[in-house]
Amino acid sequence: MNKTLLILKQEYLKRVTRKSFIILTLLVPLLFAGMFALMIWLTVKTDKQERLIAVYDASTLFTGALDDKDGFTKFHFMPLSEFEKAKSNLKESEFYALLYIPDNIYSTGNAQLISEKQIPIELTEQIEMKLSNLIESDKRKIIISETGIPDLEDRLASTRTPVKLHTLKVTETGETTKSSSEIAFIASYSMGFLIYFFVFMYGSMVMRSVMEEKKSRIVEVIISSVKPIQLMAGKIIGTALVGLTQVAIWVVIGSVAMVLVPGLLISENATGMGQSIMENQQYLNNQTSQLADQAILTETLEMIGNLNIGLIIFSFIFYFLAGYLLYSSLLGAVGAAVDNDEDSQQLVFPITLPLILSIMLLFPIARNPEGPVAFWGSIIPFTSPVAMLARIPYEIPVWELLLSMFLLLITTAGAIWIAAKIYKTGLLLYGKKITLKELIKWIRYNNLQKNPYYLYKF
Amino acid sequence: MDFFEAKNITKVFATTKALTDVSITVKKQSIxxxxxxxxxxKTTLIRIINQITAPDSGEIFLEGRKxxxxxxxxIGYLPEERGLYQKMKIGEQAVYLAQLKGLSKHDAIAALKKWFLKFEIMDWWNKKIEELSKGMQQKVQFITTVAHNPKLLIFxxxxxxxxPINATLLKKEILNLRDKGATIIxxxxxxxxxxxxxxxIALINKSVKIVDGPTNEIREKYKSNLFEITYKGEPGNLYSTLEERYKILNHIEENTINRVTVQNPEKDAGNQLLREIIPVVDVIAFREIIPGMNDVFIKAVQEDKPSN
Structure with a gap:
């Protein structure tokens, strides 16, 4: 078998079968799913703790009207004497809190909730809502009876018109598709971050792998069997395939989720979740039905679907591979040059600086993908993998994309050439402090043979 | 028959000469x-043979061809600085290293199993290197060097x-490998x-080969015509006989038996010396002192100084 292939296979299998890889690969989609679920849950969740609240209603307007059938908060109305008794002995009583409604609540809108503990905001809001709704509907009934218009209530309700801006995009064929700036923003930000994470993680992996071989001294045996360039190529390509495997797994899991989740969520909505939504909405007197919620969900998924997924995946793979090659070859060269962690850290910093810078550019880019920061960030090769990926969801001019890709490829080729020089020089060099200056000196040897540390000629 | 030949190898690193016109010839099945x-x-020459480094000039031949x-x-190469993948299982990495030397997986496993059995370390196959002691790691490293049955071994x-026990075992294996056809540097x-x-042997000093030849001949060549005489009798008599022509270096008296070391100014003149002392004292033992490699090494390097 070809030796580069053998090294590649070895590197690939070593990493893919590692527990940390399997865990990370499965954990990330789970994490995303979990976050998504949490978000949904947070929006529809209700407080399900049962609480008993003692009420003294001086206004006598609310007696018996506060309880609702499925509510978890129960209201127990009582005369003042009993109420005072409960108040003096609140700790031992069965009551979570005491609600005092003064008789002037109609005009002042003030009431008191007394408790031993800090009362959750949700509970106070819930009670406030109930009281104000009841007062409102009561006042309204009076007005309606005064005007004598029977369906005034419905007519008033119909005047409420919430406005939502739906952003549409016109394609070349004149079709309009639904788009969402929020979704593009999220996609942009996560794409940029993901590529940063990938390039950094897999680039460092190559460096650590080279360093491990050098530190354990096995490298001399290896390069007596294969050429250093074969070793480097096998390592870099093998590790890249690990990254692509991870992306592939995530794409598969993601697509399966895209197909399964909507159905799942909608059926969920129809039962449990729908009910709790209903409950929540009830207080608002706002008859937003579960159907509307479903519509929002399908619309969101539709808009995600309207992103240019093909272009995003293609760009992701291109910028991952090119960016990874750029950084991993340089980091691999550092791994070959140094023989201790301190030296490597000093060299890793200047190399990864543009990458870190590009992550700081992410927010301005995602906010304004057409600004100068976005433009230059996505053209300059060292930042373009992250910056361009962040712009892709907004769909950018083709020439910019091509220019960016071209410059990145040229730079990557140059980086590999430089890295090869350092790699072949430093691999068997021990006990020398390697600085950036020293590396530049190595690169500048026109005739590598004359470098006192140079190893290889073939 | 010459198995390996390095011809006029020169290698200069910047201003440092690593090898200057060094040639060596290694006979098949020799050490x-x-x-x-x-x-x-030395290490530069070894790396050149292993094609880790290229010479500035000079050529390398194997079995008469370039x-x-x-x-x-x-080639099987055991470098001075040893090392294996710490986290990898021993069997797995031995197979990998053998594959890098061109063996198929199947052949690699078969060859390695034989060596593991021979060294009685079959139960290490699934262990990791980091679990082994330094000495045990060396054994594994030796096996990975020889597993692909190389024709030329460089240790x-x-x-x-x-x-000492394992060193003896290793020595035996090295001789065994030579007897089975390997050539060893x-x-x-x-x-x-x-x-x-x-x-x-060949001795390199400051990039130049200064000694080269069969071990016995070199020891012979570097002898200083020293003789050790063990005798009974009057030291005074012996001294007065020898003083004129020979240098007496060392004299030890033990009870009635004396031992003296004498340097003969002429080469290969042991018989003459013996003839002269027989009449004077009672000779018990007489031998020429052949220098050990240690002495040859020191002497050769010291003699080389003025010329450089």
Whole structure:
């Protein structure tokens, strides 16, 4: 078998079968799913703790009207004497809190909730809502009876018109598709971050792998069997395939989720979740039905679907591979040059600086993908993998994309050439402090043979 | 028959000469000792043979033809600085290293199993290197060097880190490999093992080869015409007989038996000396002192100084 292939296979299998890889690969989609679920849950969740609240209603307007059938908060109305008794002995009583409604609540809108503990905001809001709704509907009934218009209530309700801006995009064929700036923003930000994470993680992996071989001294045996360039190529390509495997797994899991989740969520909505939504909405007197919620969900998924997924995946793979090659070859060269962690850290910093810078550019880019920061960030090769990926969801001019890709490829080729020089020089060099200056000196040897540390000629 | 030949190898790093016009010839199925002080250029020569480094000028031949880059699979190399993948299972990495030397997976496993059985370490196959002691790791490293059945073996300080029992085992295996057809280049500072193993040596000092030849001949060549005489009788008589022509270096009296070391100004004149002392004292033993490799090494390097 070809030796580069053998090294590649070895590197690939070593990493893919590692527990940390399997865990990370499965954990990330789970994490995303979990976050998504949490978000949904947070929006529809209700407080399900049962609480008993003692009420003294001086206004006598609310007696018996506060309880609702499925509510978890129960209201127990009582005369003042009993109420005072409960108040003096609140700790031992069965009551979570005491609600005092003064008789002037109609005009002042003030009431008191007394408790031993800090009362959750949700509970106070819930009670406030109930009281104000009841007062409102009561006042309204009076007005309606005064005007004598029977369906005034419905007519008033119909005047409420919430406005939502739906952003549409016109394609070349004149079709309009639904788009969402929020979704593009999220996609942009996560794409940029993901590529940063990938390039950094897999680039460092190559460096650590080279360093491990050098530190354990096995490298001399290896390069007596294969050429250093074969070793480097096998390592870099093998590790890249690990990254692509991870992306592939995530794409598969993601697509399966895209197909399964909507159905799942909608059926969920129809039962449990729908009910709790209903409950929540009830207080608002706002008859937003579960159907509307479903519509929002399908619309969101539709808009995600309207992103240019093909272009995003293609760009992701291109910028991952090119960016990874750029950084991993340089980091691999550092791994070959140094023989201790301190030296490597000093060299890793200047190399990864543009990458870190590009992550700081992410927010301005995602906010304004057409600004100068976005433009230059996505053209300059060292930042373009992250910056361009962040712009892709907004769909950018083709020439910019091509220019960016071209410059990145040229730079990557140059980086590999430089890295090869350092790699072949430093691999068997021990006990020398390697600085950036020293590396530049190595690169500048026109005739590598004359470098006192140079190893290889073939 | 010459198995390996390095012709006029020169290598200069910037301003440092690593090798200056060095040539060596290694006969098939022999053990060749590559000696020299630290920094003399031995490691550079070994790396050139392994095609890790290229010479500035000079050529390398294997079995009479110019060495190709694919010939690295015919070489087994045990570098001075040992190392294996710490986290990898021993069997797995031995197979991997053998595959890098061109063996198929199947052949690699078969060959390795034989060696593991021979060294009685079959139960290490699934262990990780980091679980083994230094000495045990050396054994594994030795096996990975020889598993692909190389025709040319290069050992750099093979015995360092081995206890006497394992060093003896290793010595036996090295001789065994030679007897089975391997040619061995052996670099070491342990002169006792050179005397024991090497058929032929070359000594490199400051990038230049200063000594080259069969081990016996070289020891012979570097002898100082020293004789040790063990005798009974009056030392005074012996002295007055020898003083004129010979240098008396050392005299020990033990009860009635005396021992004296004498330097003969002429080469190969033991009989003459013996003839002169027989009438004077009662000779018990008489032998010429042949220098050990240790003495040869020191003498050769010291004599080389003025010329440089």
């Amino acid at each position: 060749f000792g590559l000696l020299g002080p630290n920094g003399a250029g 060495m190709k880059s694919s010939d690295v699979s015919l 750099d300080e093979p015995f360092s880190g081995f206890d 052996f670099s070491t500072h342990n002169m006792a093992s050179v005397e024991e193993l090497c058929d032929h």
